[in-house]
Amino acid sequence: MTTTDENPLRSSRASLSVLAAATATHGTGRDGDIALPKLPGFVESAFSPLAYEVSARCLTGCPGDGARTAVALASLAGDTTTADLASRRMVSGRVHNPLLFMQATANSVLGHISREFGITGQMFSISTLDDPLGELLSMADVLLDDPELDRVLVLGVELGGSERVAAVHRELEAENGLTFPDLPASAGLAAAMLLGRPGDGASGVQVPIERTGGAVQPGTIQTLFALAAVHADPRTDPERTPTHAHQ
Template sequence: MSRAIEQTASRRRTTCDTGCDTAPDAEQRLTVLARAHWPEHPADTVPPLPGFVQAGFNPLVAEVAARCLRDQQLSDPTRTGVLLASTRGDTLTPRLVAAALAEGRAVPPLLFYQSNPNAVAGQVAARWGLGGPVVCIAPPVGDPAATPTDLLLNTLADALSCAALLLADGEAEQLLVVAAEQRADTGEPERAVALLVTAEHPAPTDTTAPGARQHHPSTEEEKGSRA
């Protein structure tokens, strides 16, 4: 199922309207190195995620990311980033906070922490030792009557466009792209896809960046070049 969603989302990349694919170079082909999706079957579950309470969205992101990465040998984890995309985001945590405030109850501090999507994106990066950029985007809602599959397709299409830009700019060599949606009514996990992607022709490393190796010709090399 994840491959079909991925292919359809790739065809929709040119119609994304978040501004991610404004550069022509963003339409380079992406090579998919690994993929995973949730649910894999009707009885599929999402295990709890330590550090996140009463949550559905954050464990969903962490689980589909783990399914994508657990059997992979990353060429360079320090040059692998995380790109998380969701149109709805975490729909449950804001309701829990609002209910506690309305009833005069104390709000658990963890709810404020986990309401930021960067929290779980950073958790994924730390869990897998990824040192590349961590980016979160929220594509436009679009058609409110869209089916769950169409919603995820549009979310993934925007994510792939942004991933292409990051790779084209040399920000990373690989990106873990996660598109995840939570049910708006119950807050239960709905659908998620994770893709580990790289550019078909990776951008050259910026040799002027701090820490980059630079070759300085020796005196003998300079003499040889003049001969």
């Protein structure tokens, strides 16, 4: 996962088309929480199942050429549930579980998504203390300068905090004035948008790159979640459509 403290990307166009959007929450206590989807090869954590869930809703809701699709995932700390579990096992002297090492890497679920949907375009994972939404939009804009790409799937995942994550949040709050949502330890939220060049969306919905609306919450995916919720197709509502995760 690439870590950035500032956004060096510059937009070449004023807006992007939103081809599809989706959100999902689990264990947050919010309206619309879903049962955690089952994802083969991924256990214990909500990170990868939620990432796959919102990605699948976008990619099945707006099918396209996987060879002309890129993906960018943003998360401040990644799959902390799995990382903490692997650490506790190691400290306690238990046998190392290679599955936990694999899924603790954010790119692992991107590999699963690429296999399921035939995506062969570029894939990126980023972590930032800046605005994840702004960085994802700028990254999508730059990627779409490539004539061999038509679409960029951007997504973000945020998990509830373990004791270690809570300590990191307190340190960042004290040093940088950042604020983080208070999520239960087992909770998670995810959001995704499938983006194209201006005018590519059948709905004509456009999202500005430089001004995304609402207050920026550095380091969290809250602005991405809010924007995806606005543009989500009602057909991707979990109460109306079954989840796409495989059993």
